[in-house]
Amino acid sequence: MFxxxxxxxxxxxxxxxxxxxxxxxxxxxxxxxxxxxRIGKFVEFAVEAVNKEEAVKEIEEYCHKLLSNPIMEDYEYTMEEVL
Amino acid sequence: MFxxxxxxxxxxxxxxxxxxxxxxxxxxxxxxxxxxxRIGKFVEFAVEAVNKEEAVKEIEEYCHKLLSNPIMEDYEYTMEEVL
Structure with a gap:
């Protein structure tokens, strides 16, 4: 999990x-x-994924399609594997 | 300025x-x-202050009274002096 x-x-x-x-x-x-x-958002979540690549794919899609508005916002994220 | x-x-x-x-x-x-x-807020701002103590006083008051809801939210901040 990440x-x-x-x-x-x-x-x-x-x-x-x-x-x-x-x-x-x-x-x-x-x-x-x-x-x-300037007020933005701070979002925390967990992803269940078999490896980092799968996790990144899901994270990118979540950020791009749901969490941010790509017309006027940018996002950056950090991830950490937890066992 | 901070x-x-x-x-x-x-x-x-x-x-x-x-x-x-x-x-x-x-x-x-x-x-x-x-x-x-979990969705929270990310806020950026600048403070004009003569020293760090004055800046911290203003930052704490801003965070506590306006940016956060002290009943159900916690805040943490980082500050950096810029010349």
């Missing part, structure tokens, strides 16, 4: 209105030194 | 219906070996 951690971020050229909104809330609460907030 | 990366996760004891739903979608698409999907 444990996988994925970070999904909007591409730098894509605006992040959620980040802007949260940052404005922070400013209004007196946290005036926070800049450039 | 660049900060925060990972926010639901506590292990808290159900994650979003993760379950995405995983069910994966199963229906033939990705049948994915388990234990």
């Amino acid at each position: 444990k996988v951690q994925v970070i999904i971020k909007r591409r730098p050229s894509i605006l992040d209105p959620q980040g802007k909104a949260v940052e404005k809330g922070a400013f209004n609460m007196g946290l005036t030194n926070i800049k450039d907030t | 660049k900060v990366q925060v990972i926010i996760k639901r506590r292990p004891s808290i159900l994650d219906p979003q993760g379950k739903a995405v995983e069910k979608g994966a199963f229906n698409m033939g990705l049948t070996n994915i388990k234990d999907t």
